[in-house]
Amino acid sequence: MSEGHDFQMPEEIPSGWVTFRYHNDCDETHVALLGDLAEGITAQDSREEVVPVFQEAMDLINEGDPEAGFAQFENMPEWSDETVHMGGPGFVAPGSVAETTVYLEPGNYQVECYVKTDGLWHTANMLVDLTVADEESGASEPTSDFEVTLTNDGLEIDGDVEAGEQTFAVAFVEQMLHGNALWHDVHVARIDDDTDLDELAAWMNWPNPDGLEEPAPADFIGGAQMMP
Ligand SMILES: [Cu+2]
Known part of the structure:
Protein backbone atom coordinates (compact mmCIF):
# COMPACT_ATOMS: atom_id res chain seq x y z
CA MET A 1 0.00 0.00 0.00
CA SER A 2 1.03 3.61 -0.53
CA GLU A 3 -0.33 6.64 1.32
CA GLY A 4 2.32 8.99 -0.02
CA HIS A 5 5.71 8.35 -1.59
CA ASP A 6 6.08 5.13 0.39
CA PHE A 7 5.60 1.37 0.23
CA GLN A 8 3.88 -0.27 3.18
CA MET A 9 4.49 -3.99 2.72
CA PRO A 10 6.13 -7.03 4.31
CA GLU A 11 9.93 -7.21 4.33
CA GLU A 12 9.85 -10.95 3.66
CA ILE A 13 7.52 -13.16 1.61
CA PRO A 14 7.58 -16.84 0.61
CA SER A 15 8.92 -17.99 -2.75
CA GLY A 16 6.95 -19.68 -5.54
CA TRP A 17 3.66 -18.24 -6.81
CA VAL A 18 2.95 -15.03 -4.88
CA THR A 19 0.21 -12.44 -5.37
CA PHE A 20 0.82 -8.72 -4.92
CA ARG A 21 -2.23 -6.60 -4.24
CA TYR A 22 -1.27 -2.94 -4.34
CA HIS A 23 -3.60 -0.35 -2.81
CA ASN A 24 -2.78 3.15 -3.96
CA ASP A 25 -4.23 5.37 -1.25
CA CYS A 26 -2.05 8.31 -2.34
CA ASP A 27 -3.28 11.12 -4.60
CA GLU A 28 -0.62 10.34 -7.24
CA THR A 29 -0.16 7.47 -9.70
CA HIS A 30 2.42 4.89 -8.63
CA VAL A 31 3.85 1.58 -9.74
CA ALA A 32 5.64 -1.31 -8.03
CA LEU A 33 8.43 -2.94 -10.00
CA LEU A 34 10.20 -5.99 -8.57
CA GLY A 35 13.91 -6.39 -9.19
CA ASP A 36 15.92 -9.53 -8.45
CA LEU A 37 19.23 -8.07 -7.25
CA ALA A 38 22.72 -9.51 -7.58
CA GLU A 39 24.07 -11.38 -4.54
CA GLY A 40 24.85 -8.99 -1.68
CA ILE A 41 23.18 -5.98 -3.33
CA THR A 42 20.40 -4.09 -1.51
CA ALA A 43 17.94 -1.29 -2.21
CA GLN A 44 20.39 1.00 -0.41
CA ASP A 45 22.99 0.29 -3.13
CA SER A 46 20.38 1.19 -5.76
CA ARG A 47 19.53 4.38 -3.87
CA GLU A 48 23.18 5.43 -3.74
CA GLU A 49 24.43 4.26 -7.15
CA VAL A 50 21.49 3.91 -9.58
CA VAL A 51 18.88 6.51 -8.60
CA PRO A 52 21.38 9.43 -8.88
CA VAL A 53 22.33 8.30 -12.41
CA PHE A 54 18.69 8.32 -13.53
CA GLN A 55 18.09 11.65 -11.78
CA GLU A 56 21.13 13.29 -13.37
CA ALA A 57 20.04 11.90 -16.76
CA MET A 58 16.53 13.27 -16.24
CA ASP A 59 17.82 16.67 -15.12
CA LEU A 60 20.00 16.98 -18.23
CA ILE A 61 17.14 15.88 -20.51
CA ASN A 62 14.87 18.46 -18.86
CA GLU A 63 17.57 21.07 -19.42
CA GLY A 64 17.45 20.23 -23.14
CA ASP A 65 20.55 18.07 -23.40
CA PRO A 66 19.34 14.47 -23.96
CA GLU A 67 22.71 13.41 -25.36
CA ALA A 68 24.48 14.31 -22.11
CA GLY A 69 21.54 12.78 -20.26
CA PHE A 70 21.88 9.39 -21.88
CA ALA A 71 25.68 9.55 -21.48
CA GLN A 72 25.04 9.38 -17.71
CA PHE A 73 24.29 5.69 -18.04
CA GLU A 74 28.02 5.07 -18.41
CA ASN A 75 28.06 5.77 -14.66
CA MET A 76 25.79 2.86 -13.78
CA PRO A 77 27.44 0.42 -11.37
CA GLU A 78 28.52 -2.91 -12.91
CA TRP A 79 26.26 -4.91 -10.60
CA SER A 80 23.17 -3.22 -12.08
CA ASP A 81 23.56 -5.30 -15.27
CA GLU A 82 22.67 -8.30 -13.13
CA THR A 83 19.41 -6.85 -11.83
CA VAL A 84 16.57 -8.88 -13.32
CA HIS A 85 13.18 -7.13 -13.47
CA MET A 86 10.67 -9.66 -12.17
CA GLY A 87 7.25 -8.14 -12.75
CA GLY A 88 4.96 -6.52 -10.21
CA PRO A 89 1.77 -4.43 -10.43
CA GLY A 90 1.60 -1.90 -13.28
CA PHE A 91 0.69 1.79 -12.91
CA VAL A 92 -2.13 2.37 -10.43
CA ALA A 93 -4.26 5.52 -10.32
CA PRO A 94 -5.02 7.22 -7.01
CA GLY A 95 -7.64 5.24 -5.10
CA SER A 96 -7.26 2.12 -7.23
CA VAL A 97 -6.02 -1.37 -6.47
CA ALA A 98 -3.85 -3.47 -8.78
CA GLU A 99 -3.14 -7.15 -8.47
CA THR A 100 -0.58 -9.38 -10.12
CA THR A 101 0.75 -12.86 -9.45
CA VAL A 102 4.33 -13.84 -10.24
CA TYR A 103 6.61 -16.79 -9.65
CA LEU A 104 9.65 -15.81 -7.60
CA GLU A 105 12.77 -17.80 -6.76
CA PRO A 106 14.27 -17.18 -3.30
CA GLY A 107 16.64 -14.22 -3.13
CA ASN A 108 17.16 -10.52 -2.38
CA TYR A 109 14.81 -8.27 -4.32
CA GLN A 110 13.82 -4.62 -4.37
CA VAL A 111 10.51 -2.90 -5.07
CA ASP A 118 8.26 17.78 -10.71
CA GLY A 119 10.99 15.92 -12.58
CA LEU A 120 12.08 13.96 -9.50
CA TRP A 121 11.90 10.16 -9.53
CA HIS A 122 9.72 8.67 -6.80
CA THR A 123 12.46 6.04 -6.56
CA ALA A 124 14.33 8.39 -4.22
CA ASN A 125 11.76 7.46 -1.55
CA MET A 126 9.83 4.53 -3.02
CA LEU A 127 12.55 1.87 -3.07
CA VAL A 128 12.55 -0.93 -0.51
CA ASP A 129 14.16 -4.31 0.07
CA LEU A 130 12.12 -7.49 -0.23
CA THR A 131 13.46 -10.86 0.87
CA VAL A 132 11.96 -13.84 -0.92
CA ALA A 133 12.44 -16.73 1.49
CA ASP A 134 13.34 -20.36 0.76
CA GLU A 135 10.01 -21.33 2.29
CA GLU A 136 7.45 -21.82 -0.53
CA SER A 137 4.00 -20.26 -0.68
CA GLY A 138 2.38 -23.53 -1.76
CA ALA A 139 0.15 -21.55 -4.14
CA SER A 140 -0.41 -22.90 -7.63
CA GLU A 141 -0.27 -21.02 -10.91
CA PRO A 142 -3.48 -18.97 -11.27
CA THR A 143 -5.94 -19.68 -14.06
CA SER A 144 -6.73 -16.91 -16.53
CA ASP A 145 -9.62 -15.75 -18.72
CA PHE A 146 -7.42 -14.20 -21.41
CA GLU A 147 -3.84 -14.35 -22.54
CA VAL A 148 -1.76 -11.33 -23.53
CA THR A 149 1.23 -12.25 -25.66
CA LEU A 150 4.22 -9.93 -25.76
CA THR A 151 6.78 -10.13 -28.52
CA ASN A 152 9.28 -7.65 -29.90
CA ASP A 153 6.58 -6.71 -32.46
CA GLY A 154 4.02 -5.66 -29.85
CA LEU A 155 1.20 -7.21 -27.86
CA GLU A 156 -1.84 -9.31 -28.71
CA ILE A 157 -4.92 -10.25 -26.68
CA ASP A 158 -6.64 -13.52 -27.54
CA GLY A 159 -10.33 -12.58 -27.64
CA ASP A 160 -12.87 -9.89 -26.83
CA VAL A 161 -12.70 -8.79 -23.24
CA GLU A 162 -16.06 -8.27 -21.52
CA ALA A 163 -16.94 -6.09 -18.56
CA GLY A 164 -16.50 -7.54 -15.09
CA GLU A 165 -13.69 -9.21 -13.24
CA GLN A 166 -11.17 -10.70 -15.66
CA THR A 167 -7.81 -12.35 -15.17
CA PHE A 168 -5.13 -11.97 -17.81
CA ALA A 169 -2.11 -14.19 -18.20
CA VAL A 170 0.80 -12.26 -19.68
CA ALA A 171 3.26 -14.31 -21.71
CA PHE A 172 6.62 -12.59 -22.20
CA VAL A 173 7.47 -14.55 -25.34
CA GLU A 174 10.25 -12.13 -26.30
CA GLN A 175 12.01 -9.44 -24.32
CA MET A 176 14.41 -6.68 -25.31
CA LEU A 177 16.20 -3.65 -23.94
CA HIS A 178 14.57 -0.57 -25.46
CA GLY A 179 16.37 2.72 -26.19
CA ASN A 180 15.09 4.13 -22.90
CA ALA A 181 17.01 1.45 -20.95
CA LEU A 182 13.84 -0.44 -20.01
CA TRP A 183 12.21 -3.70 -21.14
CA HIS A 184 8.65 -3.97 -22.42
CA ASP A 185 5.70 -4.56 -20.13
CA VAL A 186 1.90 -4.17 -19.98
CA HIS A 187 -0.14 -1.44 -18.31
CA VAL A 188 -3.92 -1.11 -18.40
CA ALA A 189 -5.56 2.32 -18.47
CA ARG A 190 -9.21 3.22 -18.70
CA ILE A 191 -9.67 5.60 -21.61
CA ASP A 192 -12.64 7.66 -22.73
CA ASP A 193 -13.53 9.88 -25.69
CA ASP A 194 -11.34 12.67 -24.31
CA THR A 195 -8.22 10.53 -23.87
CA ASP A 196 -5.46 11.43 -26.29
CA LEU A 197 -3.81 8.08 -27.10
CA ASP A 198 -0.69 9.73 -28.53
CA GLU A 199 -0.31 11.74 -25.36
CA LEU A 200 -0.81 8.59 -23.31
CA ALA A 201 1.80 6.70 -25.34
CA ALA A 202 4.25 9.60 -24.94
CA TRP A 203 3.59 9.60 -21.19
CA MET A 204 4.66 5.95 -21.00
CA ASN A 205 8.19 6.85 -22.16
CA TRP A 206 10.24 8.37 -19.33
CA PRO A 207 12.84 10.32 -21.42
CA ASN A 208 10.03 12.66 -22.51
CA PRO A 209 10.09 15.54 -20.02
CA ASP A 210 6.35 14.93 -19.42
CA GLY A 211 6.83 11.14 -19.47
CA LEU A 212 5.88 9.29 -16.29
CA GLU A 213 5.34 12.71 -14.76
CA GLU A 214 2.47 13.16 -12.34
CA PRO A 215 -0.44 13.49 -13.06
CA ALA A 216 -0.94 10.66 -15.56
CA PRO A 217 -3.19 11.47 -18.55
CA ALA A 218 -5.48 8.46 -17.84
CA ASP A 219 -6.57 6.26 -14.95
CA PHE A 220 -4.37 3.19 -14.74
CA ILE A 221 -5.62 -0.01 -13.11
CA GLY A 222 -2.45 -2.09 -13.04
CA GLY A 223 -0.78 -4.49 -15.40
CA ALA A 224 2.27 -6.70 -15.52
CA GLN A 225 5.65 -5.10 -15.07
CA MET A 226 8.62 -6.05 -17.21
CA MET A 227 10.16 -9.47 -16.75
CA PRO A 228 12.27 -11.88 -18.78
CU1 LIG B 1 5.37 6.61 -7.26
Missing part, protein backbone atom coordinates in the same frame (compact mmCIF):
# COMPACT_ATOMS: atom_id res chain seq x y z
CA GLU A 112 10.55 0.51 -6.75
CA CYS A 113 8.26 3.18 -8.17
CA TYR A 114 9.67 5.08 -11.13
CA VAL A 115 6.93 7.68 -11.65
CA LYS A 116 8.12 11.32 -11.42
CA THR A 117 6.80 14.41 -9.65
Whole structure:
Protein backbone atom coordinates (compact mmCIF):
# COMPACT_ATOMS: atom_id res chain seq x y z
CA MET A 1 0.00 0.00 0.00
CA SER A 2 1.03 3.61 -0.53
CA GLU A 3 -0.33 6.64 1.32
CA GLY A 4 2.32 8.99 -0.02
CA HIS A 5 5.71 8.35 -1.59
CA ASP A 6 6.08 5.13 0.39
CA PHE A 7 5.60 1.37 0.23
CA GLN A 8 3.88 -0.27 3.18
CA MET A 9 4.49 -3.99 2.72
CA PRO A 10 6.13 -7.03 4.31
CA GLU A 11 9.93 -7.21 4.33
CA GLU A 12 9.85 -10.95 3.66
CA ILE A 13 7.52 -13.16 1.61
CA PRO A 14 7.58 -16.84 0.61
CA SER A 15 8.92 -17.99 -2.75
CA GLY A 16 6.95 -19.68 -5.54
CA TRP A 17 3.66 -18.24 -6.81
CA VAL A 18 2.95 -15.03 -4.88
CA THR A 19 0.21 -12.44 -5.37
CA PHE A 20 0.82 -8.72 -4.92
CA ARG A 21 -2.23 -6.60 -4.24
CA TYR A 22 -1.27 -2.94 -4.34
CA HIS A 23 -3.60 -0.35 -2.81
CA ASN A 24 -2.78 3.15 -3.96
CA ASP A 25 -4.23 5.37 -1.25
CA CYS A 26 -2.05 8.31 -2.34
CA ASP A 27 -3.28 11.12 -4.60
CA GLU A 28 -0.62 10.34 -7.24
CA THR A 29 -0.16 7.47 -9.70
CA HIS A 30 2.42 4.89 -8.63
CA VAL A 31 3.85 1.58 -9.74
CA ALA A 32 5.64 -1.31 -8.03
CA LEU A 33 8.43 -2.94 -10.00
CA LEU A 34 10.20 -5.99 -8.57
CA GLY A 35 13.91 -6.39 -9.19
CA ASP A 36 15.92 -9.53 -8.45
CA LEU A 37 19.23 -8.07 -7.25
CA ALA A 38 22.72 -9.51 -7.58
CA GLU A 39 24.07 -11.38 -4.54
CA GLY A 40 24.85 -8.99 -1.68
CA ILE A 41 23.18 -5.98 -3.33
CA THR A 42 20.40 -4.09 -1.51
CA ALA A 43 17.94 -1.29 -2.21
CA GLN A 44 20.39 1.00 -0.41
CA ASP A 45 22.99 0.29 -3.13
CA SER A 46 20.38 1.19 -5.76
CA ARG A 47 19.53 4.38 -3.87
CA GLU A 48 23.18 5.43 -3.74
CA GLU A 49 24.43 4.26 -7.15
CA VAL A 50 21.49 3.91 -9.58
CA VAL A 51 18.88 6.51 -8.60
CA PRO A 52 21.38 9.43 -8.88
CA VAL A 53 22.33 8.30 -12.41
CA PHE A 54 18.69 8.32 -13.53
CA GLN A 55 18.09 11.65 -11.78
CA GLU A 56 21.13 13.29 -13.37
CA ALA A 57 20.04 11.90 -16.76
CA MET A 58 16.53 13.27 -16.24
CA ASP A 59 17.82 16.67 -15.12
CA LEU A 60 20.00 16.98 -18.23
CA ILE A 61 17.14 15.88 -20.51
CA ASN A 62 14.87 18.46 -18.86
CA GLU A 63 17.57 21.07 -19.42
CA GLY A 64 17.45 20.23 -23.14
CA ASP A 65 20.55 18.07 -23.40
CA PRO A 66 19.34 14.47 -23.96
CA GLU A 67 22.71 13.41 -25.36
CA ALA A 68 24.48 14.31 -22.11
CA GLY A 69 21.54 12.78 -20.26
CA PHE A 70 21.88 9.39 -21.88
CA ALA A 71 25.68 9.55 -21.48
CA GLN A 72 25.04 9.38 -17.71
CA PHE A 73 24.29 5.69 -18.04
CA GLU A 74 28.02 5.07 -18.41
CA ASN A 75 28.06 5.77 -14.66
CA MET A 76 25.79 2.86 -13.78
CA PRO A 77 27.44 0.42 -11.37
CA GLU A 78 28.52 -2.91 -12.91
CA TRP A 79 26.26 -4.91 -10.60
CA SER A 80 23.17 -3.22 -12.08
CA ASP A 81 23.56 -5.30 -15.27
CA GLU A 82 22.67 -8.30 -13.13
CA THR A 83 19.41 -6.85 -11.83
CA VAL A 84 16.57 -8.88 -13.32
CA HIS A 85 13.18 -7.13 -13.47
CA MET A 86 10.67 -9.66 -12.17
CA GLY A 87 7.25 -8.14 -12.75
CA GLY A 88 4.96 -6.52 -10.21
CA PRO A 89 1.77 -4.43 -10.43
CA GLY A 90 1.60 -1.90 -13.28
CA PHE A 91 0.69 1.79 -12.91
CA VAL A 92 -2.13 2.37 -10.43
CA ALA A 93 -4.26 5.52 -10.32
CA PRO A 94 -5.02 7.22 -7.01
CA GLY A 95 -7.64 5.24 -5.10
CA SER A 96 -7.26 2.12 -7.23
CA VAL A 97 -6.02 -1.37 -6.47
CA ALA A 98 -3.85 -3.47 -8.78
CA GLU A 99 -3.14 -7.15 -8.47
CA THR A 100 -0.58 -9.38 -10.12
CA THR A 101 0.75 -12.86 -9.45
CA VAL A 102 4.33 -13.84 -10.24
CA TYR A 103 6.61 -16.79 -9.65
CA LEU A 104 9.65 -15.81 -7.60
CA GLU A 105 12.77 -17.80 -6.76
CA PRO A 106 14.27 -17.18 -3.30
CA GLY A 107 16.64 -14.22 -3.13
CA ASN A 108 17.16 -10.52 -2.38
CA TYR A 109 14.81 -8.27 -4.32
CA GLN A 110 13.82 -4.62 -4.37
CA VAL A 111 10.51 -2.90 -5.07
CA GLU A 112 10.55 0.51 -6.75
CA CYS A 113 8.26 3.18 -8.17
CA TYR A 114 9.67 5.08 -11.13
CA VAL A 115 6.93 7.68 -11.65
CA LYS A 116 8.12 11.32 -11.42
CA THR A 117 6.80 14.41 -9.65
CA ASP A 118 8.26 17.78 -10.71
CA GLY A 119 10.99 15.92 -12.58
CA LEU A 120 12.08 13.96 -9.50
CA TRP A 121 11.90 10.16 -9.53
CA HIS A 122 9.72 8.67 -6.80
CA THR A 123 12.46 6.04 -6.56
CA ALA A 124 14.33 8.39 -4.22
CA ASN A 125 11.76 7.46 -1.55
CA MET A 126 9.83 4.53 -3.02
CA LEU A 127 12.55 1.87 -3.07
CA VAL A 128 12.55 -0.93 -0.51
CA ASP A 129 14.16 -4.31 0.07
CA LEU A 130 12.12 -7.49 -0.23
CA THR A 131 13.46 -10.86 0.87
CA VAL A 132 11.96 -13.84 -0.92
CA ALA A 133 12.44 -16.73 1.49
CA ASP A 134 13.34 -20.36 0.76
CA GLU A 135 10.01 -21.33 2.29
CA GLU A 136 7.45 -21.82 -0.53
CA SER A 137 4.00 -20.26 -0.68
CA GLY A 138 2.38 -23.53 -1.76
CA ALA A 139 0.15 -21.55 -4.14
CA SER A 140 -0.41 -22.90 -7.63
CA GLU A 141 -0.27 -21.02 -10.91
CA PRO A 142 -3.48 -18.97 -11.27
CA THR A 143 -5.94 -19.68 -14.06
CA SER A 144 -6.73 -16.91 -16.53
CA ASP A 145 -9.62 -15.75 -18.72
CA PHE A 146 -7.42 -14.20 -21.41
CA GLU A 147 -3.84 -14.35 -22.54
CA VAL A 148 -1.76 -11.33 -23.53
CA THR A 149 1.23 -12.25 -25.66
CA LEU A 150 4.22 -9.93 -25.76
CA THR A 151 6.78 -10.13 -28.52
CA ASN A 152 9.28 -7.65 -29.90
CA ASP A 153 6.58 -6.71 -32.46
CA GLY A 154 4.02 -5.66 -29.85
CA LEU A 155 1.20 -7.21 -27.86
CA GLU A 156 -1.84 -9.31 -28.71
CA ILE A 157 -4.92 -10.25 -26.68
CA ASP A 158 -6.64 -13.52 -27.54
CA GLY A 159 -10.33 -12.58 -27.64
CA ASP A 160 -12.87 -9.89 -26.83
CA VAL A 161 -12.70 -8.79 -23.24
CA GLU A 162 -16.06 -8.27 -21.52
CA ALA A 163 -16.94 -6.09 -18.56
CA GLY A 164 -16.50 -7.54 -15.09
CA GLU A 165 -13.69 -9.21 -13.24
CA GLN A 166 -11.17 -10.70 -15.66
CA THR A 167 -7.81 -12.35 -15.17
CA PHE A 168 -5.13 -11.97 -17.81
CA ALA A 169 -2.11 -14.19 -18.20
CA VAL A 170 0.80 -12.26 -19.68
CA ALA A 171 3.26 -14.31 -21.71
CA PHE A 172 6.62 -12.59 -22.20
CA VAL A 173 7.47 -14.55 -25.34
CA GLU A 174 10.25 -12.13 -26.30
CA GLN A 175 12.01 -9.44 -24.32
CA MET A 176 14.41 -6.68 -25.31
CA LEU A 177 16.20 -3.65 -23.94
CA HIS A 178 14.57 -0.57 -25.46
CA GLY A 179 16.37 2.72 -26.19
CA ASN A 180 15.09 4.13 -22.90
CA ALA A 181 17.01 1.45 -20.95
CA LEU A 182 13.84 -0.44 -20.01
CA TRP A 183 12.21 -3.70 -21.14
CA HIS A 184 8.65 -3.97 -22.42
CA ASP A 185 5.70 -4.56 -20.13
CA VAL A 186 1.90 -4.17 -19.98
CA HIS A 187 -0.14 -1.44 -18.31
CA VAL A 188 -3.92 -1.11 -18.40
CA ALA A 189 -5.56 2.32 -18.47
CA ARG A 190 -9.21 3.22 -18.70
CA ILE A 191 -9.67 5.60 -21.61
CA ASP A 192 -12.64 7.66 -22.73
CA ASP A 193 -13.53 9.88 -25.69
CA ASP A 194 -11.34 12.67 -24.31
CA THR A 195 -8.22 10.53 -23.87
CA ASP A 196 -5.46 11.43 -26.29
CA LEU A 197 -3.81 8.08 -27.10
CA ASP A 198 -0.69 9.73 -28.53
CA GLU A 199 -0.31 11.74 -25.36
CA LEU A 200 -0.81 8.59 -23.31
CA ALA A 201 1.80 6.70 -25.34
CA ALA A 202 4.25 9.60 -24.94
CA TRP A 203 3.59 9.60 -21.19
CA MET A 204 4.66 5.95 -21.00
CA ASN A 205 8.19 6.85 -22.16
CA TRP A 206 10.24 8.37 -19.33
CA PRO A 207 12.84 10.32 -21.42
CA ASN A 208 10.03 12.66 -22.51
CA PRO A 209 10.09 15.54 -20.02
CA ASP A 210 6.35 14.93 -19.42
CA GLY A 211 6.83 11.14 -19.47
CA LEU A 212 5.88 9.29 -16.29
CA GLU A 213 5.34 12.71 -14.76
CA GLU A 214 2.47 13.16 -12.34
CA PRO A 215 -0.44 13.49 -13.06
CA ALA A 216 -0.94 10.66 -15.56
CA PRO A 217 -3.19 11.47 -18.55
CA ALA A 218 -5.48 8.46 -17.84
CA ASP A 219 -6.57 6.26 -14.95
CA PHE A 220 -4.37 3.19 -14.74
CA ILE A 221 -5.62 -0.01 -13.11
CA GLY A 222 -2.45 -2.09 -13.04
CA GLY A 223 -0.78 -4.49 -15.40
CA ALA A 224 2.27 -6.70 -15.52
CA GLN A 225 5.65 -5.10 -15.07
CA MET A 226 8.62 -6.05 -17.21
CA MET A 227 10.16 -9.47 -16.75
CA PRO A 228 12.27 -11.88 -18.78
CU1 LIG B 1 5.37 6.61 -7.26
